[in-house]
Amino acid sequence: MAGITGKDAALTAYANALANEAPKGRSLTQDALRRLFNNKAALVSIFVLIAIVLFALVGPYLLPWTYDKVDWSAIRKPPDWAKGHYFGTDQNGRDMLARTLQGTQMSLLVAAVATVVSVVIGILYGAIAGYFGGKIDAVMMRFVDIMYALPYILFVIILVVIFGRSPVLLFVGIGCLEWLTMARIVRGQTLSIKQREFIEAAKAGGAGPFTIIFRHIVPNLTGPVVIYATLTVPEIILTESFLSYLGLGVQEPQTSLGTLISDGAPVAEALPWLLFTPAAILVVMLLCLSYLGDGLRDALDPKDR
Amino acid sequence: MADVLVVDDLDVTFALHDSEVKAVSDLDFTLAEGETLAVVGESGSGKSQAFLSIMGLLARNGKASGRAMLGDVNLIGMAPDRLDTHRGKDIAMIFQDPMTSLNPTLKIKTQLAEVLVRHQGYDKDKANRAVIEMLERVGIPEPVKRANAYPHELSGGMRQRVMIAMALLCKPKVLIADEPTTALDVTVQAQMLDLFKNLTNDFGTALVLITHDLGVVAGVADRMMVMYGGRCIEKGPTDTLFYDPRHPYTLGLLHSTPHVAKRAKRLDPIQGLPPSLEHLPRGCAFHPRCAFRFERCFEERPPLLPVEDVREKACWYQGELKYEEVA
Amino acid sequence: MLDRTEDLLKIENLSKNFSISAGLFARPFQLRALQDINFTVKRGETLGIVGESGCGKSTLGRCILQLLAPDEGRVLWLGQDITKLPAEEMRQKRRDLQIIFQDPLASLNPRMTVGEIIADPLRTLMPEVNAKERRERVLRTMEAVGLLPEMINRYPHEFSGGQAQRIGIARALISEPKLIVCDEPVSALDVSIQAQILNLLSDLKDEFGLTLIFISHNLSVVRHVSDRILVLYLGRIVELADGDDLYDDPKHPYTRALLTAVPIPDPKRARQRTIEGLVGEIPSPINQPSGCTFRTRCRYAEERCAQVRPPLEVIAGGRNVACIRWQELDLKPGA
Ligand SMILES: Nc1ncnc2c1ncn2[C@@H]1O[C@H](COP(=O)(O)OP(=O)(O)OP(=O)(O)O)[C@@H](O)[C@H]1O
Ligand SMILES: Nc1ncnc2c1ncn2[C@@H]1O[C@H](COP(=O)(O)OP(=O)(O)OP(=O)(O)O)[C@@H](O)[C@H]1O
Ligand code: SF4
Ligand code: SF4
Ligand SMILES: [Mg+2]
Ligand SMILES: [Mg+2]
Numbered sequence: 001m002a003g004i005t006g007k008d009a010a011l012t013a014y015a016n017a018l019a020n021e022a023p024k025g026r027s028l029t030q031d032a033l034r035r036l037f038n039n040k041a042a043l044v045s046i047f048v049l050i051a052i053v054l055f056a057l058v059g060p061y062l063l064p065w066t067y068d069k070v071d072w073s074a075i076r077k078p079p080d081w082a083k084g085h086y087f088g089t090d091q092n093g094r095d096m097l098a099r100t101l102q103g104t105q106m107s108l109l110v111a112a113v114a115t116v117v118s119v120v121i122g123i124l125y126g127a128i129a130g131y132f133g134g135k136i137d138a139v140m141m142r143f144v145d146i147m148y149a150l151p152y153i154l155f156v157i158i159l160v161v162i163f164g165r166s167p168v169l170l171f172v173g174i175g176c177l178e179w180l181t182m183a184r185i186v187r188g189q190t191l192s193i194k195q196r197e198f199i200e201a202a203k204a205g206g207a208g209p210f211t212i213i214f215r216h217i218v219p220n221l222t223g224p225v226v227i228y229a230t231l232t233v234p235e236i237i238l239t240e241s242f243l244s245y246l247g248l249g250v251q252e253p254q255t256s257l258g259t260l261i262s263d264g265a266p267v268a269e270a271l272p273w274l275l276f277t278p279a280a281i282l283v284v285m286l287l288c289l290s291y292l293g294d295g296l297r298d299a300l301d302p303k304d305r
Numbered sequence: 306m307a308d309v310l311v312v313d314d315l316d317v318t319f320a321l322h323d324s325e326v327k328a329v330s331d332l333d334f335t336l337a338e339g340e341t342l343a344v345v346g347e348s349g350s351g352k353s354q355a356f357l358s359i360m361g362l363l364a365r366n367g368k369a370s371g372r373a374m375l376g377d378v379n380l381i382g383m384a385p386d387r388l389d390t391h392r393g394k395d396i397a398m399i400f401q402d403p404m405t406s407l408n409p410t411l412k413i414k415t416q417l418a419e420v421l422v423r424h425q426g427y428d429k430d431k432a433n434r435a436v437i438e439m440l441e442r443v444g445i446p447e448p449v450k451r452a453n454a455y456p457h458e459l460s461g462g463m464r465q466r467v468m469i470a471m472a473l474l475c476k477p478k479v480l481i482a483d484e485p486t487t488a489l490d491v492t493v494q495a496q497m498l499d500l501f502k503n504l505t506n507d508f509g510t511a512l513v514l515i516t517h518d519l520g521v522v523a524g525v526a527d528r529m530m531v532m533y534g535g536r537c538i539e540k541g542p543t544d545t546l547f548y549d550p551r552h553p554y555t556l557g558l559l560h561s562t563p564h565v566a567k568r569a570k571r572l573d574p575i576q577g578l579p580p581s582l583e584h585l586p587r588g589c590a591f592h593p594r595c596a597f598r599f600e601r602c603f604e605e606r607p608p609l610l611p612v613e614d615v616r617e618k619a620c621w622y623q624g625e626l627k628y629e630e631v632a
Numbered sequence: 633m634l635d636r637t638e639d640l641l642k643i644e645n646l647s648k649n650f651s652i653s654a655g656l657f658a659r660p661f662q663l664r665a666l667q668d669i670n671f672t673v674k675r676g677e678t679l680g681i682v683g684e685s686g687c688g689k690s691t692l693g694r695c696i697l698q699l700l701a702p703d704e705g706r707v708l709w710l711g712q713d714i715t716k717l718p719a720e721e722m723r724q725k726r727r728d729l730q731i732i733f734q735d736p737l738a739s740l741n742p743r744m745t746v747g748e749i750i751a752d753p754l755r756t757l758m759p760e761v762n763a764k765e766r767r768e769r770v771l772r773t774m775e776a777v778g779l780l781p782e783m784i785n786r787y788p789h790e791f792s793g794g795q796a797q798r799i800g801i802a803r804a805l806i807s808e809p810k811l812i813v814c815d816e817p818v819s820a821l822d823v824s825i826q827a828q829i830l831n832l833l834s835d836l837k838d839e840f841g842l843t844l845i846f847i848s849h850n851l852s853v854v855r856h857v858s859d860r861i862l863v864l865y866l867g868r869i870v871e872l873a874d875g876d877d878l879y880d881d882p883k884h885p886y887t888r889a890l891l892t893a894v895p896i897p898d899p900k901r902a903r904q905r906t907i908e909g910l911v912g913e914i915p916s917p918i919n920q921p922s923g924c925t926f927r928t929r930c931r932y933a934e935e936r937c938a939q940v941r942p943p944l945e946v947i948a949g950g951r952n953v954a955c956i957r958w959q960e961l962d963l964k965p966g967a
Contacts, residue, residue: 202741204726492889494895520894522897523902524899561823564896565894575827576828
């Protein structure tokens with residue numbers, strides 16, 4: 001195209017100027033974020049979640065007690081402001097607030113690790129199966145079906161045996177199981193994106209299968225992936241609670257929201273503060289995540305575009 | 306001939322999040338018995354919404370005002386249950402995609418007969434016979450067999466015929482066809498337009514043909530109305546508008562349409578893009594694209610005024626429309 | 633100057649079937665989308681392809697570009713068969729062969745900016761071009777198709793159909809192709825925008841010495857842009873001729889039927905002519921009629937039309953026609 005017109009030199013200068021100055025368009029993501037921020041419930045949820053995360057990370061440094069320090073003078077005591085046990089102590093005399101914050105940290109960490117692992121595996125697996133289709137797809141998805149059919153808890157027990165009781169490794173393992181649903185969703189989306197003309201345009205432009213998958217398909221999966229991720233986080237928090245309940249989860253003196261709740265539940269009548277704090281945080285977090293999920297679904301709804 | 310539909314001052318507005326958009330403004334027209342009126346304009350010019358409002362079929366955020374007199378009743382603002390006594394009986398509408406208006410789970414016969422039972426009080430046998438007769442009339446081969454088919458078993462052209470048959474069952478005074486042939490192949494389109502011509506002759510039905518294809522208009526319309534930015538900008542008999550357009554937009558449309566018999570080297574398109582209704586230009590809405598504009602056009606909106614006896618246009622420019630004349 | 637006699641592209645005996653699954657245990661149907669297609673495209677010409685919906689126009693375009701693998705036959709690009717090229721060699725060829733699609737918005741990746749979309753073929757086809765030069769070429773191409781440089785960082789959904797189609801055209805142009813397949817490039821556009829795009833294509837063609845294959849169901853549009861016109865019916869070529877010859881003196885009954893059915897934007901002529909509608913509907917491409925596939929709708933059909941499949945004959949004027957009665961019939965308009 002060299003020398004279409006005599007304006008090349010001028011254009012080059014213009015090009016350089018524009019490199020920084022051309023007005024930025026609004027991407028679909030920005031559009032969706034704007035819609036999300038117009039949704040009050042979602043906005044409040046985001047703030048509450050950020051507050052919980054910040055508090056869980058920073059809070060422990062501001063408290064007089066750490067989560068594993070035993071206060072022999074205050075065992076099983078209700079909230080006591082003078083001693084700095086703002087939310088009381090547990091049966092071993094450890095500060096409940098400090099433990100709850102540590103538990104929140106732990107729950108968030110496992111949820112984040114497991115979600116990231118499941119999203120990454122799910123996207124890759126689903127996009128590859130969906131894009132290549134045919135026999136590859138049939139084999140890959142049959143494998144997913146088989147995995148679905150196997151009992152989940154059996155796997156977890158095997159994982160615990162393999163990984164020992166390192167919580168993060170355990171939840172990498174759980175993420176490795178959670179990807180099944182993600183892979184199905186992504187595969188379905190990929191099948192429909194694959195039909196769109198811009199994929200054909202990319203092929204005509206010489207792009208190979210993996211360029212197409214990573215440059216053209218994966219970015220268009222944002223909607224379902226983000227929505228599904230907001231649903232996965234609470235699911236994993238609940239899974240963790242369940243595993244802790246079975247004694248397969250986090251190990252003492254570390255704790256998690258699930259462990260705290262399962263410890264607090266049997267004595268809730270006598271020592272209600274043992275249950276109240278972790279339960280309240282868990283419930284608030286789950287509620288916020290579900291409002292956020294709803295908000296995202298509306299904001300990313302393609303019908304609105 | 307008697308006027309069957311008289312529309313006066315029709316406005317259609319849609320409420321948006323925090324504003325409103327006027328999709329149709331100040332629309333006036335009359336429709337005589339047996340006449341075919343073509344409504345032409347580009348996408349978003351308000352063609353469909355104008356007639357959906359007359360049928361009482363606007364989306365929930367839409368509101369119509371003005372008058373649409375069908376005989377001596379005003380259809381605008383009429384309560385839905387009263388509208389139902391007219392819709393399908395005195396005035397009917399068909400759409401581009403017939404599948405959206407046919408129930409996929411019912412046989413053709415059942416759907417069509419129901420219209421007659423409801424509006425004309427026919428008994429079932431009589432209704433069925435009338436349905437078969439009408440299917441034959443709109444050119445469906447083996448009507449008895451086809452009447453027992455489900456919509457998805459018919460081809461696109463057949464389904465559109467079924468829709469026309471359904472619309473004509475009660476011999477309505479007015480039939481509104483919104484892009485009825487846009488989705489069809491040319492050969493089927495030609496059959497369809499032929500069918501429209503015969504039906505308006507035989508039944509005396511007045512036909513409103515909404516389309517963006519001037520070729521379709523030329524073949525069947527008696528009069529035409531050109532819309533731009535929600536307003537009628539020129540209307541009159543088809544021949545006069547085709548051979549002697551007075552509005553620059555009408556001229557532009559004609560020059561943009563390729564003609565199979567004449568191979569011009571280049572078309573003479575209208576520059577620029579159609580406006581969005583939310584940001585209509587001041588003055589004449591067409592002025593950013595108009596080759597004939599002058600100062601007045603930027604500030605004052607031209608009203609739709611009669612030129613000669615039979616036609617009206619909304620344009621300040623009074624000279625002859627020749628591209629060469631423009632500096 | 634261009635050598636307008638050179639065969640840029642030659643299609644030989646091309647066929648394409650699709651398998652339509654008929655349920656778990658049944659044998660799949662064979663849908664014959666294209667059968668025995670033969671034609672050539674000369675350098676610098678515009679070849680129009682017309683036909684009704686489902687006749688195989690898009691399939692043909694995709695087979696030419698190797699976006700679909702034909703079942704039989706060869707596609708010769710400058711004398712070389714490209715149907716069996718290794719992937720990497722085919723990728724090199726793609727610089728020369730580009731495509732423009734019907735749905736302007738659907739053919740643009742919604743997550744990419746205009747600049748990224750237009751640059752995409754460059755990134756994959758010519759990785760040696762660095763980012764700065766790529767950007768300059770993008771801007772030059774944008775100018776050539778009438779897009780403003782400040783649109784470069786915007787996203788497709790911020791554009792109207794006509795502008796989106798310009799983006800698609802820019803993407804096809806950027807690798808400096810020799811041949812562009814335009815698959816219904818204006819069918820989704822408003823009349824005034826359609827005219828702008830048609831003019832743009834004809835300007836670009838002159839400016840860059842392009843060869844175009846222009847696919848459309850609209851005979852008026854095809855006639856306007858094409859030097860020669862190829863008429864498809866049920867996946868077969870029924871007629872191929874110079875635009876004027878085809879219009880003034882069609883040799884195939886189907887061509888004539890199309891010509892009489894095309895809407896004419898001229899009321900007097902439109903009223904005068906009689907529309908010779910075709911009887912019946914297009915047969916299904918799965919169960920095609922024996923002999924001449926057009927015979928179920930042909931008003932000139934005879935008994936022998938059911939027995940022999942009319943071959944595509946070369947007749948005077950370098951035309952092709954596939955009808956056993958073409959010599960006896962006078963199909964001129966008005967005849
Ligand atoms: N429910 C709605 N809410 C807001 N605006 C609407 C709504 N329905 C239609 N509109 C607007 O009304 C305008 C006119 O639409 P209309 O359907 O009448 O166009 P048209 O002339 O029929 O175009 P086309 O040829 O595309 O069918 C459009 O610009 C559209 O954006
Ligand atoms: N991937 C596919 N699988 C099965 N059948 C297909 C496929 N693609 C096309 N077909 C069929 O092949 C035939 C030709 O299709 P094609 O899209 O080429 O038609 P066309 O002439 O481009 O039609 P249109 O004008 O509707 O675009 C049609 O009957 C279509 O249903
Ligand atoms: S009023 Fe002015 S701008 Fe509008 S169409 Fe007439 S000449 Fe053009
Ligand atoms: S071969 Fe026979 S059926 Fe086919 S087009 Fe010619 S006359 Fe018609
Ligand atoms: Mg409409
Ligand atoms: Mg096609």
